[in-house]
Amino acid sequence: AKGESRGTCRCFESDLDAAAQEKTRLEIDFREALRKNQLEVHYQPLVALATGEVQGFEALLRWRHPVRGPVSPDVFIPLAEEMGLIDTVGRFVLNAACAEARKWPDHIQLSVNVSPLQFRNGNLTSTVIAALTASSLAPGRLELEITEAVLMEKGPRPSAIIRNLRAFGIGISLDDFGTGYSSLGYWLNFPFTKIKLDKSFILNLEGETNSRAVIRAVIGLGKSLGLTVTAEGIERETVRDYLRDEGCMQGQGYLFGRPQPGPEALRYLKDMGHS
Numbered sequence: 001a002k003g004e005s006r007g008t009c010r011c012f013e014s015d016l017d018a019a020a021q022e023k024t025r026l027e028i029d030f031r032e033a034l035r036k037n038q039l040e041v042h043y044q045p046l047v048a049l050a051t052g053e054v055q056g057f058e059a060l061l062r063w064r065h066p067v068r069g070p071v072s073p074d075v076f077i078p079l080a081e082e083m084g085l086i087d088t089v090g091r092f093v094l095n096a097a098c099a100e101a102r103k104w105p106d107h108i109q110l111s112v113n114v115s116p117l118q119f120r121n122g123n124l125t126s127t128v129i130a131a132l133t134a135s136s137l138a139p140g141r142l143e144l145e146i147t148e149a150v151l152m153e154k155g156p157r158p159s160a161i162i163r164n165l166r167a168f169g170i171g172i173s174l175d176d177f178g179t180g181y182s183s184l185g186y187w188l189n190f191p192f193t194k195i196k197l198d199k200s201f202i203l204n205l206e207g208e209t210n211s212r213a214v215i216r217a218v219i220g221l222g223k224s225l226g227l228t229v230t231a232e233g234i235e236r237e238t239v240r241d242y243l244r245d246e247g248c249m250q251g252q253g254y255l256f257g258r259p260q261p262g263p264e265a266l267r268y269l270k271d272m273g274h275s
């Protein structure tokens, strides 16, 4: 098609080429980052809305590209999934985060995000147990955050793995709740311990009556099922107060703290009166 292309058409083609080249470059760089230990786990506080106490941290992976600067996990996690590297990445995060959480007081929980693809090869349970064993972190202090996409994985596997992890005492949190498509009846069969209300509902809460209705419904659902409901994306005190008054138990957001490196999270705990 090269001979035919001219004008805007040629521009379009070279744009596509440029995008493909760009992606390939990013893939090469990501592979190198993984090899050279340029990935770092940060920790964002999870706070009890009633008391303001820190209850745990969510581990969030960071990649600072030597030239481009910080790359969003919304970019490099899908990249890692496509490249077949998500198991390696997932193992790195679990090991690093469990080792870090071992430095925290015993009542502080650790939440780690798990990709649906990590449910595919059957190694997830052993990876998790290995990370807990290596750090001697009690299984009850770990919670895995999964999304509805896990439930869409075919076969009985995901539910068997989830049950198995629960049997070890590991918590399972349903992340980004309210953004997916699965029916309520479907995911209710899974032994979740927590629901995380997606930040899209929280961020546009003010003046958004629909968001308020969803928030109220999910909090009610959590209550009747005996599950913790966590609201993410809390940036303002008014939003925190609203959620607390609605009966939401736990919150996460820039108001309480940004995702921060391990040593800063430790200092945050000290500053908040947890030794």
Ligand code: C2E
Pocket (backbone or CB within 6 Å): 044, 059, 060, 061, 072, 073, 074, 077, 093, 113, 114, 115, 145, 175, 176, 199, 232, 233, 234, 235, 252, 253, 254, 255, 259
């Ligand atoms: P997520 O699991 O839903 O994580 C919450 C995201 O909300 C994080 O974005 C966090 O920085 C952001 N956030 C927290 N509080 C606020 C707030 O008050 N306002 C706003 N606007 N945003 C807030 P982040 O760190 O960029 O991560 C994006 C996504 O990448 C995560 O969404 C998760 O799906 C994925 N991810 C990050 N780390 C990992 C990981 O280690 N493994 C896997 N599989 N996925 C990860």
Ligand code: CA
Pocket (backbone or CB within 6 Å): 058, 113, 145, 175
């Ligand atoms: Ca999450």
Ligand code: CA
Pocket (backbone or CB within 6 Å): 175, 176, 196, 198, 199, 232
């Ligand atoms: Ca989320």
Ligand code: CA
Pocket (backbone or CB within 6 Å): 176
């Ligand atoms: Ca998300």
